[in-house]
Amino acid sequence: MVRGDKQVIRFLGVQTEKPFAVDGVVHDALGNPVSGVAITFEQTDNGSKSTVVTGPDGRFVRSNLSGVLKVTPQKTHWTFEPPYATVYEDTSLYFKGVQTTYTVSGYVEDEQGQPIERAVVTFVDSLNQVSTVLTNANGSL
Structure with missing residues (x-):
C-alpha cells in the first residue's frame, strides 16, 4: 500500500524465458530432401499451434519461440x-520421412474364367497420380 502524494513507484520487468529458435531438415531414406512437409509447433501447456513448411531443400526454421x-x-x-x-x-532437428506405399495383387480374366494377357490396369491415388500396369500371360498383375 502506498500513501502520500509524493511517492514514486518504479517497476522493473524481467524476461523469465529467453526466446529460442528451432531449425531442421527432412530427408527420405535415401537422403533426398522432402519438400512440402508441414512442421507443427504445439505449446504443451496450452495447445496453441503454429506451422511452417519445408522448402525444396527439405529445411525449415522457426524463431522467437x-x-x-x-x-x-x-x-x-x-x-x-x-x-x-x-x-x-x-x-x-532431423526427421526421416518414408513414403507410404501399397501393394496390389490380383488377376484379370474373361467371362469364361480364362486369363487375359496384357490387360491394362490403371490405378489413381488420392492425389490423382496415375499408374498403369499390364497383366502377364496368367492374367496376373
Whole structure:
C-alpha cells in the first residue's frame, strides 16, 4: 500500500524465458530432401499451434519461440521418424520421412474364367497420380 502524494513507484520487468529458435531438415531414406512437409509447433501447456513448411531443400526454421513445444512433421502419404520431438531451447532437428506405399495383387480374366494377357490396369491415388500396369500371360498383375 502506498500513501502520500509524493511517492514514486518504479517497476522493473524481467524476461523469465529467453526466446529460442528451432531449425531442421527432412530427408527420405535415401537422403533426398522432402519438400512440402508441414512442421507443427504445439505449446504443451496450452495447445496453441503454429506451422511452417519445408522448402525444396527439405529445411525449415522457426524463431522467437518460448516454452516447451512438441514439433511434429506431417505430409499426406508419409510417416516420419521420430514421429515428433520435444524442444525448449535452441535446437536443430532431423526427421526421416518414408513414403507410404501399397501393394496390389490380383488377376484379370474373361467371362469364361480364362486369363487375359496384357490387360491394362490403371490405378489413381488420392492425389490423382496415375499408374498403369499390364497383366502377364496368367492374367496376373
